Amino acid sequence: MDFSLNEEQSMLADSIARFIDTDYDFETRQKIVAGDRSLSENMWRTFAELGWTAVPFSEEDGGLGGGPIELMLMMEQFGRGLVVEPFLANIVLAGGVLRRVADSQQKARWMGPLIEGELQAALAFAEPQARFDLSDIATTAVREGDNYLLNGRKTMVLNGGAASLLVVPARTAGNQSEESGITLFAVPAESSGVTVAAYPTVDSLQAADIKLENVAIAEDCVLGTVDEGYATLCDVINEATLAVAAEAVGIMQTMHDKTVEYSKSRIQFGVPIGTFQALQHRMVDTMTECEQSRSLMYWCVMLNQAQDVSARRTVSALKYQVGTAGIKVAREAVQIHGGMGVTWELDIAHYFKRITAIDLMFGNADYHLDRFSDLPVNS
Amino acid sequence: MNIDLSKDELAFQEEVRQFFAEHYPEDIRRKRNEGITLSRDDMIRWQKLLNERGWFAVNWPVEYGGTGWTPVQKYIFANEMAAINAPPLVAFGVKMVAPIIYTYGSEDQKQRFLPDILASNVWWCQGYSEPGSGSDLASLKTRADRNGDHYIVNGTKTWTTLGQHADWIFCLVRTSSDVARRQEGISFLLIDMKTPGVSVRPIITIEGDHEVNEVHFEDVRVPVENLVGEEGKGWTYGKVLLQHERTNIAGVANSQYRLDRLKEKTAQAIHGGKPLLEDRNFVRKLSALEIELKALEFTELRTLASVAVGAAPGPESSLLKIRGTEVQQSLDALMMEAAGYYALPYIPAQYDLDFPDDNRIGFGTETSTSLRYFNNRKASIYGGSNEIQKNIIAKHVLGL
Numbered sequence: 001m002d003f004s005l006n007e008e009q010s011m012l013a014d015s016i017a018r019f020i021d022t023d024y025d026f027e028t029r030q031k032i033v034a035g036d037r038s039l040s041e042n043m044w045r046t047f048a049e050l051g052w053t054a055v056p057f058s059e060e061d062g063g064l065g066g067g068p069i070e071l072m073l074m075m076e077q078f079g080r081g082l083v084v085e086p087f088l089a090n091i092v093l094a095g096g097v098l099r100r101v102a103d104s105q106q107k108a109r110w111m112g113p114l115i116e117g118e119l120q121a122a123l124a125f126a127e128p129q130a131r132f133d134l135s136d137i138a139t140t141a142v143r144e145g146d147n148y149l150l151n152g153r154k155t156m157v158l159n160g161g162a163a164s165l166l167v168v169p170a171r172t173a174g175n176q177s178e179e180s181g182i183t184l185f186a187v188p189a190e191s192s193g194v195t196v197a198a199y200p201t202v203d204s205l206q207a208a209d210i211k212l213e214n215v216a217i218a219e220d221c222v223l224g225t226v227d228e229g230y231a232t233l234c235d236v237i238n239e240a241t242l243a244v245a246a247e248a249v250g251i252m253q254t255m256h257d258k259t260v261e262y263s264k265s266r267i268q269f270g271v272p273i274g275t276f277q278a279l280q281h282r283m284v285d286t287m288t289e290c291e292q293s294r295s296l297m298y299w300c301v302m303l304n305q306a307q308d309v310s311a312r313r314t315v316s317a318l319k320y321q322v323g324t325a326g327i328k329v330a331r332e333a334v335q336i337h338g339g340m341g342v343t344w345e346l347d348i349a350h351y352f353k354r355i356t357a358i359d360l361m362f363g364n365a366d367y368h369l370d371r372f373s374d375l376p377v378n379s
Numbered sequence: 380m381n382i383d384l385s386k387d388e389l390a391f392q393e394e395v396r397q398f399f400a401e402h403y404p405e406d407i408r409r410k411r412n413e414g415i416t417l418s419r420d421d422m423i424r425w426q427k428l429l430n431e432r433g434w435f436a437v438n439w440p441v442e443y444g445g446t447g448w449t450p451v452q453k454y455i456f457a458n459e460m461a462a463i464n465a466p467p468l469v470a471f472g473v474k475m476v477a478p479i480i481y482t483y484g485s486e487d488q489k490q491r492f493l494p495d496i497l498a499s500n501v502w503w504c505q506g507y508s509e510p511g512s513g514s515d516l517a518s519l520k521t522r523a524d525r526n527g528d529h530y531i532v533n534g535t536k537t538w539t540t541l542g543q544h545a546d547w548i549f550c551l552v553r554t555s556s557d558v559a560r561r562q563e564g565i566s567f568l569l570i571d572m573k574t575p576g577v578s579v580r581p582i583i584t585i586e587g588d589h590e591v592n593e594v595h596f597e598d599v600r601v602p603v604e605n606l607v608g609e610e611g612k613g614w615t616y617g618k619v620l621l622q623h624e625r626t627n628i629a630g631v632a633n634s635q636y637r638l639d640r641l642k643e644k645t646a647q648a649i650h651g652g653k654p655l656l657e658d659r660n661f662v663r664k665l666s667a668l669e670i671e672l673k674a675l676e677f678t679e680l681r682t683l684a685s686v687a688v689g690a691a692p693g694p695e696s697s698l699l700k701i702r703g704t705e706v707q708q709s710l711d712a713l714m715m716e717a718a719g720y721y722a723l724p725y726i727p728a729q730y731d732l733d734f735p736d737d738n739r740i741g742f743g744t745e746t747s748t749s750l751r752y753f754n755n756r757k758a759s760i761y762g763g764s765n766e767i768q769k770n771i772i773a774k775h776v777l778g779l
């Protein structure tokens with residue numbers, strides 16, 4: 001058992017941390033959020049140039065062969081910097097599917113450009129009726145000649161507005177909530193019959209609702225095996241869940257730190273508010289929550305790195321933790337900032353919105369507590 | 380002890396229902412139910428309508444235009460208002476400054492200000508907090524220096540809710556720093572927002588709305604007759620007002636309304652799925668909240684009953700504020716859970732009147748739940764933060 005990072009891992013974490021401190025301050029982030037296109041395109045190019053978009057891909061695929069540890073290190077920093085760049089959507093979600101099941105031709109067509117930062121992609125895993133159930137897929141794909149015809153609706157497709165490639169799970173067989181019968185399709189966004197309604201999200205990301213009406217997709221756009229896409233989908237979402245949970249740990253820690261700082265400088269009743277025991281105890285509690293969450297995160301990542309049989313269950317434990325303890329830390333941070341905590345101007349409000357959104361992504365705390373309870377210990 | 384409403388009370392309830400059924404404007408009902416922001420005019424129109432029936436200044440003494448209702452009648456009225464999802468009244472005039480004016484103001488001030496408040500002709504806002512003085516309000520620095528028959532006001536007030544709509548602002552200002560206790564140098568001043576030297580700057584809150592402001596005063600000349608009561612007594616008056624504000628903030632009837640709607644909504648299945656209300660985790664949380672809210676309702680009723688035989692609400696009102704806002708915020712969170720992914724799209728324009736229906740995201744108003752959730756983190760901060768309320772209870776109720 002060893003908690004230390006190897007040299008490459010330390011370098012990766014340091015380089016992102018430095019980037020955030022020097023090139024991605026809150027002001028820059030807010031400019032991107034306000035719609036400065038060239039700034040955000042530049043950012044993404046930088047991400048690719050620095051090799052971050054290549055981290056999770058294998059070396060033979062042109063990647064850096066990173067695993068859960070690297071993902072955690074990156075996401076924690078992205079959380080700290082409140083990064084809105086579509087790393088999750090492009091690299092973890094869409095890229096996660098491609099890297100697992102795309103054939104060599106498909107990899108050349110989509111994965112190469114994705115790693116280069118030239119292709120924007122999205123994974124349309126959620127449907128309006130499905131809540132957090134990944135197998136609840138009403139979108140259908142019916143074979144017609146050489147093509148599949150896709151029909152259905154997807155919601156909260158992260159990066160869905162910018163993506164030229166949509167990875168779409170659709171039902172080729174079985175009933176609406178059956179695990180078998182789901183197939184993954186690579187759908188070019190400009191295909192006829194695709195309607196994209198893009199919108200910003202409360203946490204300043206971009207997402208879309210997507211309608212598919214008789215979208216004809218060629219057979220060579222099937223990713224992986226027909227009817228057997230569910231397992232891949234689960235693996236990818238599991239990894240994405242770990243990713244956002246690590247991001248949440250970065251957010252919690254930052255909110256806690258900023259709150260302690262603030263409490264030392266904000267004077268009321270002639271003294272810093274941090275001298276009031278009513279607040280001190282609460283900040284001790286939030287510190288404890290941060291430490292506990294970090295511990296769970298390391299446990300989770302180590303077991304996932306080791307591909308342990310219980311890896312998936314540990315992800316649910318971690319997601320539950322950041323959905324409860326994380327939200328608690330965030331609420332305390334806002335409360336202790338007083339009126340300032342609920343202003344658009346201050347970063348605290350935006351950290352708060354992001355961690356709130358993370359709780360809902362890929363299943364909230366209740367959902368993951370259920371999953372943790374239901375999964376056998378060795379599963 | 381008896382929980383039944385009397386015959387008269389039932390008749391009163393019927394009368395209120397009848398009136399609302401006939402007079403609640405359809406366009407306002409629609410806006411409220413679809414989460415569309417009300418305009419200044421909507422709010423004023425609704426208040427005027429209530430006033431014409433004599434039901435606007437519920438708590439005022441009858442001589443100034445109040446209702447003279449019993450606590451039970453007030454309770455019935457509040458519930459009926461909530462049941463039609465009526466817009467909340469803009470509290471600053473009718474519930475905040477008016478009680479100060481009819482309690483401590485001069486005869487002249489009563490005649491000048493109360494009728495316009497009653498008729499909603501004048502919009503008031505509250506100028507207490509300052510950038511450096513939030514919880515520690517008594518440290519406030521905005522100065523009002525006497526100069527002949529005027530005060531010259533200089534300073535900055537902040538977090539001024541709906542100040543952008545306001546005609547008048549009531550302020551706590553420092554008229555003297557030469558006093559033993561800093562509270563004794565504070566006075567209660569009424570200021571016309573159109574006076575030269577007053578400027579209003581928006582503050583955008585977490586969900587992106589313009590609801591609060593910073594108000595600057597630069598050499599603003601305010602006639603001395605706008606001082607309420609005695610110079611140096613403003614702190615005492617202001618404290619009374621804050622206690623009114625606190626009971627006001629609990630919002631029990633409104634929480635009950637929202638809880639009922641949430642139950643209704645989650646009982647429905649979406650596209651053949653299982654209704655969320657059948658999810659054990661969810662229903663347990665909803666029930667726990669319902670129980671808490673019922674307790675709060677009766678705590679408020681008990682407070683109202685004792686106010687009816689005594690005087691102004693005391694420090695116990697702090698308890699209502701704390702628990703009332705906690706319940707509101709728990710409800711906000713539960714609504715987010717219920718909305719699921721649809722809590723996340725950020726499309727405030729969807730709640731503009733002319734937003735095209737075809738472009739709507741979500742099944743109903745789910746995308747507004749997050750706006751409300753984020754905005755309402757304020758509830759535990761304003762009106763004296765919940766921490767300050769606990770300090771008040773500890774000191775004045777528990778004697779610690």
Ligand SMILES: Cc1cc2nc3c(=O)[nH]c(=O)nc-3n(C[C@H](O)[C@H](O)[C@H](O)COP(=O)(O)OP(=O)(O)OC[C@H]3O[C@@H](n4cnc5c(N)ncnc54)[C@H](O)[C@@H]3O)c2cc1C
Nearest residue numbers: 335336338339505507508513514538540757761762764766
């Ligand atoms: C949306 C909104 C609307 C508002 N509307 C108005 C308005 O219309 N008019 C108006 O005058 N004001 C208004 N306020 C201001 C509000 O009353 C103040 O925000 C509030 O009093 C807290 O002050 P502060 O924000 O300066 O926080 P601070 O006083 O700086 O407090 C920061 C934190 O420290 C805690 N704290 C402070 N002192 C103590 C203590 N002794 N013990 C324990 N904890 C302590 C607080 O509880 C808080 O958590 C509004 C505020 C908001 C957010």
